[in-house]
Each structure stands twice: as C-alpha cells, then as structure tokens.
Amino acid sequence: MRRVLLLALAAVLAGCAEPPAEPTPEAPAPAAPGAFADAEITDDIMGLWSRSCILCHVHGEANAPRVGDAEAWAPRLAQGEDVLLARTVEGYNDMPPLGYCMACEREDFRALIRFMAGGAP
Amino acid sequence: MTGRVRRSGFSRREWLAGSALAGLFGMARPTLGATPAATAPSLPWRNWSGGIVARPAGRFAPASEEALIDFLRATSGPVRPVGSGHSFTELVPTDGHLIVIDQLAGILDHDPATLQATMGGGARIGDLGAPLEALGQAMINLPDIDRQTLAGATATATHGTGIAHQSLSGYITGMRLVTADGGVLDLDAETDPDTFHAARVSLGALGVVTRIRMQNREPYRLKVRSWAQTTESVLETFDESAARHRHFEMFPLVHSDYALVLAIDETDEPVRNPPPEEDDGFGAAMAGWMGLPPGERRPHINAAASQIAPSEVVDTSHRALTNVRNSRFNEMEYSVPLHVGGECLREVLRTIAEREIDVVFPLEYRYVARDDTWLGMSSGDEDHAAISIHRTATEDYRAYFDAIEPIFLKYGGRPHWGKVHSLGHAELSALYPRFEDFRALRRRLDPDGRFLNAHLRHVFGEPPSEDSA
Numbered sequence: 379m380r381r382v383l384l385l386a387l388a389a390v391l392a393g394c395a396e397p398p399a400e401p402t403p404e405a406p407a408p409a410a411p412g413a414f415a416d417a418e419i420t421d422d423i424m425g426l427w428s429r430s431c432i433l434c435h436v437h438g439e440a441n442a443p444r445v446g447d448a449e450a451w452a453p454r455l456a457q458g459e460d461v462l463l464a465r466t467v468e469g470y471n472d473m474p475p476l477g478y479c480m481a482c483e484r485e486d487f488r489a490l491i492r493f494m495a496g497g498a499p
Numbered sequence: 500m501t502g503r504v505r506r507s508g509f510s511r512r513e514w515l516a517g518s519a520l521a522g523l524f525g526m527a528r529p530t531l532g533a534t535p536a537a538t539a540p541s542l543p544w545r546n547w548s549g550g551i552v553a554r555p556a557g558r559f560a561p562a563s564e565e566a567l568i569d570f571l572r573a574t575s576g577p578v579r580p581v582g583s584g585h586s587f588t589e590l591v592p593t594d595g596h597l598i599v600i601d602q603l604a605g606i607l608d609h610d611p612a613t614l615q616a617t618m619g620g621g622a623r624i625g626d627l628g629a630p631l632e633a634l635g636q637a638m639i640n641l642p643d644i645d646r647q648t649l650a651g652a653t654a655t656a657t658h659g660t661g662i663a664h665q666s667l668s669g670y671i672t673g674m675r676l677v678t679a680d681g682g683v684l685d686l687d688a689e690t691d692p693d694t695f696h697a698a699r700v701s702l703g704a705l706g707v708v709t710r711i712r713m714q715n716r717e718p719y720r721l722k723v724r725s726w727a728q729t730t731e732s733v734l735e736t737f738d739e740s741a742a743r744h745r746h747f748e749m750f751p752l753v754h755s756d757y758a759l760v761l762a763i764d765e766t767d768e769p770v771r772n773p774p775p776e777e778d779d780g781f782g783a784a785m786a787g788w789m790g791l792p793p794g795e796r797r798p799h800i801n802a803a804a805s806q807i808a809p810s811e812v813v814d815t816s817h818r819a820l821t822n823v824r825n826s827r828f829n830e831m832e833y834s835v836p837l838h839v840g841g842e843c844l845r846e847v848l849r850t851i852a853e854r855e856i857d858v859v860f861p862l863e864y865r866y867v868a869r870d871d872t873w874l875g876m877s878s879g880d881e882d883h884a885a886i887s888i889h890r891t892a893t894e895d896y897r898a899y900f901d902a903i904e905p906i907f908l909k910y911g912g913r914p915h916w917g918k919v920h921s922l923g924h925a926e927l928s929a930l931y932p933r934f935e936d937f938r939a940l941r942r943r944l945d946p947d948g949r950f951l952n953a954h955l956r957h958v959f960g961e962p963p964s965e966d967s968a
Binding site: 440481 | 583
C-alpha cells in the first residue's frame with residue numbers, strides 16, 4: 379500500500395472534502411418506523427450484495443457503516459427511505475452512485491439496505 | 500436465460516416471448532427501449548465520480564455468456580456494457596439497455612506451464628490477486644484502482660507505472676468478444692491478429708468482452724519506498740530512476756516545488772505493511788493553506804513537504820500496487836511521447852502557477868511502455884509519459900481541465916479513453932495510425948451501431964442517432 383502517499387493525498391483531499399458521512403450522535407437516533415421492513419431479502423439480493431456492497435460495507439471502507447452494525451445504521455435509517463435511497467442512487471460523500479451495483483433497481487436497494495442494517499435474510 | 504432484465508420498456512416476459520417467436524418464425528427482433536415503459540422507469544445511472552448521468556431504458560445482467568448471447572440475438576436497439584463506472588468520459592450512457600457484466604467473473608482457467616489465466620471480463624481487479632496467488636500466478640502490473648472490472652479497465656487501456664510495463668491490455672493473450680448480433684469471436688494474435696489488436700482496447704465499441712486470458716508471472720513481493728523531493732531534481736534524473744526501479748513515479752504538489760516520489764522494486768523480504776498512521780499533520784496544514792490565494796501557498800507547502808518522512812513497506816504485488824480510492828474525483832490524463840514528458844509537465848505546472856489556478860490535488864507523472872494494440876494510449880513505436888490532473892468530485896473541473904488540455908495536445912498527447920477529454924474523430928484519427936482501421940472494423944462488427952452512444956459517435960465520426968444517448 380502506498381501509505382505515505384495515500385496519507386498525504388488523503389490529507390490534501392480532506393481539506394476540501396465534504397463533511398463526514400453522518401454525524402456521530404451520542405446516542406443513536408431511532409430508526410424510522412417500518413423503514414425498509416417490507417423489502418424482501420432473497421438469494422438474488424444476496425448475490426447483488428456479494429458483488430457490490432460487500433466491497434465497502436464489510437471493512438468500513440470510506441466510513442461506510444458496516445453490515446449488521448445497528449448502531450451505525452440507526453441514524454441513517456432515521457432519515458427515512460427516500461433520503462437513503464436518493465443518496466444511494468446519487469452517491470453521497472465517498473460512496474459512489476449506486477454503490478457499485480450497476481444492476482440494482484429501487485427495490486433491490488431497499489432490500490440491500492434492510493439487510494445491511496440488520497434485517498435477516 | 501439466466502440473467503436479470505430490469506425495468507425495461509420491454510419486459511422480461513415480452514422479451515422471452517419475442518425471443519421465442521423470433522427464433523421460431525424468423526420475426527424481426529424486438530427493439531429494446533422502443534416501447535413505452537410498462538413499469539417504473541429504470542433508475543438513473545451515474546459514473547463513480549457522479550458527473551456522468553444516464554437514464555437507461557433498462558438493465559440486463561447476464562448470469563452467463565449464453566444468456567448474453569441469447570439476449571443480443573433476440574433483441575435489437577442500443578446497448579452499452581458497464582463495468583464499475585470508473586470512466587470519467589461518457590462511455591457508458593445509453594437510453595437503451597445497460598449490460599451489467601459483473602456476474603461474468605472469476606478465474607475460469609489457468610495454465611501452470613505458461614503462467615496464463617483466463618478470467619471473466621466482469622471480474623474486479625481487486626478480487627483476482629488472492630485467487631491468482633493461490634494458483635501460483637500474479638499479474639505482471641496493475642493500475643492504481645482495484646475496483647475496475649477487467650473488461651472495463653482493458654477497454655480503456657488502463658495502465659499502471661513502469662518503463663518496462665505495458666498497459667493491462669498489453670498482457671492480454673486471448674479474449675472472447677460477443678458481438679452485436681450475438682456472435683462469438685475467440686481472439687488471439689495468431690487466429691485473427693487485426694481484430695485481436697483492436698479488441699484489446701475497444702472502448703466497448705466492438706461488443707461485450709466476456710473473458711480475457713492474461714499473461715501472468717509467478718507471485719512476487721514488492722518493496723514500496725516513498726519520499727518527498729523537489730520536482731525539478733526528480734525530473735533531472737527521471738529516466739535513470741525509471742530504468743533502475745521496477746516502478747517509478749511522482750505526484751507533483753501544485754503551487755509548490757515538491758513532489759511525492761514513489762519507487763517500487765521486487766524483494767524477498769517478508770511482508771511488513773502495518774496499518775497507516777492517522778493524519779501526520781500535513782492534511783491539517785494543507786486545509787489551512789486552502790484559505791490562502793494560490794500564489795501565496797508555495798513557501799508554506801514547500802516547508803511542510805520538506806518535512807514529510809520517507810516511508811517503506813513490503814507487501815504482495817497485488818496489495819502493493821493497487822489502492823482503494825475512497826475520495827472521489829474527476830481526472831484528465833494524457834500520454835505524451837517520453838522524450839517530451841518532462842517538458843510538458845513543467846509547462847503544466849508553470850501554467851497552474853502563473854494562472855493561479857485554485858487546485859490542491861497533486862498531479863501524477865509516470866511512464867508506460869509501448870504496446871501493439873491499435874488504440875492503446877501508449878501504442879506504437881515509442882514509450883510514453885502519462886500526466887494526470889485531478890479535481891475532487893464536488894468541484895467543477897471544466898475551467899482547470901480546459902486550461903491544461905491544450906498543453907497536452909501541443910506535445911502530441913493522446914487522451915486516456917476513460918478520462919476527461921474533448922477530442923473527436925478528426926483529432927483522434929490523427930493520433931492513431933490504425934484509427935481508421937478500427938472504425939472500419941467497428942462498422943463491420945456492429946453495422947447497426949448498437950454499441951454506439953453519442954460520445955462514441957463523436958469519437959468515431961459517426962452521424963448522430965436519435966436512438967442513442
């Protein structure tokens with residue numbers, strides 16, 4: 379890994395980057411009631427997960443909330459489905475548009491978010 | 500059919516029915532995206548940096564080559580293959596169907612004797628290093644970004660660094676191309692050299708590359724050393740340094756006299772690559788300088804850059820050469836003949852300083868070896884120096900890039916196919932001896948222009964179409 383270079387470059391970028399992905403509240407905000415609750419997590423969805431979201435949401439690359447980390451997901455869910463979906467499609471901070479899932483449609487993203495936020499398949 | 504047709508103006512059921520009917524009765528193939536959408540429109544598509552937007556009629560994600568072949572045989576209308584969306588040019592946008600190739604992945608075959616491996620075109624580069632190593636192979640060189648697909652990276656002649664190392668496309672020894680009518684071409688340098696040399700850097704304009712055979716080597720480790728040095732002193736001995744090291748490049752810091760330098764060499768030393776330390780203070784200082792007018796930054800940046808401590812790590816090649824690029828940006832990169840590389844870089848840096856262009860993102864300067872592809876940016880009889888300029892994704896890059904692009908052109912530069920450029924057919928044809936041959940081949944393989952979009956029509960000098968984005 380080009381550590382020093384990356385540090386220096388990242389440091390340069392940090393000076394002009396947007397704010398962090400989400401504020402870190404002292405206590406996680408409650409999730410919006412029923413957000414994504416009806417999204418169906420199928421084998422097909424897990425295939426999409428394994429080819430896209432997994433790239434960042436396992437190790438927390440780019441400050442991505444990790445899969446199953448309810449505390450990290452709670453303030454995001456609290457913003458509601460429309461906000462989360464819009465940020466997913468358009469990209470937000472360091473998350474690229476569509477989160478590398480070029481095949482995903484709206485219902486796919488609903489299911490993927492539900493899964494990552496702790497919903498069982 | 501094992502694939503996903505999503506939110507199409509032509510539903511999966513309709514497509515299946517149309518496919519069967521067309522096969523049975525010789526009917527005209529259904530045209531994708533030509534009928535009113537019966538369902539919610541497909542989501543917009545954006546590239547990695549977010550600046551390129553498309554509104555495709557639908558997405559098709561084949562789970563197999565057979566599914567892709569069936570799809571192309573059974574349909575007509577515009578399509579564009581998409582990898583990871585890391586191109587900053589409008590290679591992907593279509594109002595037809597996106598063909599998502601990420602299920603055509605994995606290592607399909609390997610030969611321990613030749614150290615070659617066949618991989619799915621949709622495989623992400625970062626997913627190949629470990630499994631190749633387990634098979635006793637490693638890719639000879641790699642680009643910076645590890646999330647591009649192999650087909651996408653090679654379609655744009657994506658490259659790494661090294662005077663003795665070609666772009667990824669240069670290491671392709673065979674490939675499978677599925678063409679607009681669903682035809683299958685297995686290509687290599689012996690059976691159809693012209694098509695092979697064209698298809699290795701195709702801009703996705705000849706069809707969908709479903710599998711690629713690469714010349715690899717035995718696994719190896721690399722020692723990565725980096726330090727800060729004055730840009731001019733690095734340039735004075737750049738050729739010697741490039742010859743001495745397996746990889747050698749620098750990142751000139753704009754509005755300063757310094758560059759961050761990178762030298763990478765093979766080693767037998769054990770892996771030592773601890774997690775990077777957090778901010779060393781350079782970032783905080785740079786954030787402060789951004790409040791200064793560009794013309795006043797030089798002494799401050801020089802003072803801080805001179806304090807950057809050298810670094811050294813050792814790691815397996817695929818971990819040493821590639822990065823996860825978390826901070827999104829837009830980029831313009833041109834390659835110029837090696838002998839004018841330093842002169843071109845100096846003029847770019849001088850222009851940024853004289854015009855006081857308010858940019859903090861460093862440049863990148865590296866060498867790439869010549870290859871025998873038709874459209875590779877380092878193809879031909881001489882090696883090239885590649886020079887990159889960047890802007891963060893949230894900034895408007897146009898004024899900056901517009902100011903620098905004429906300098907690249909003045910030195911005979913060729914644009915990276917996946918990075919911002921303004922060139923069209925007339926300029927590009929003059930830069931590549933085989934450009935017109937490529938145009939003729941493209942017309943032969945895709946006479947109806949299914950794989951063209953507005954950008955590619957501009958690049959290849961084809962008339963605009965009302966049916967393509």
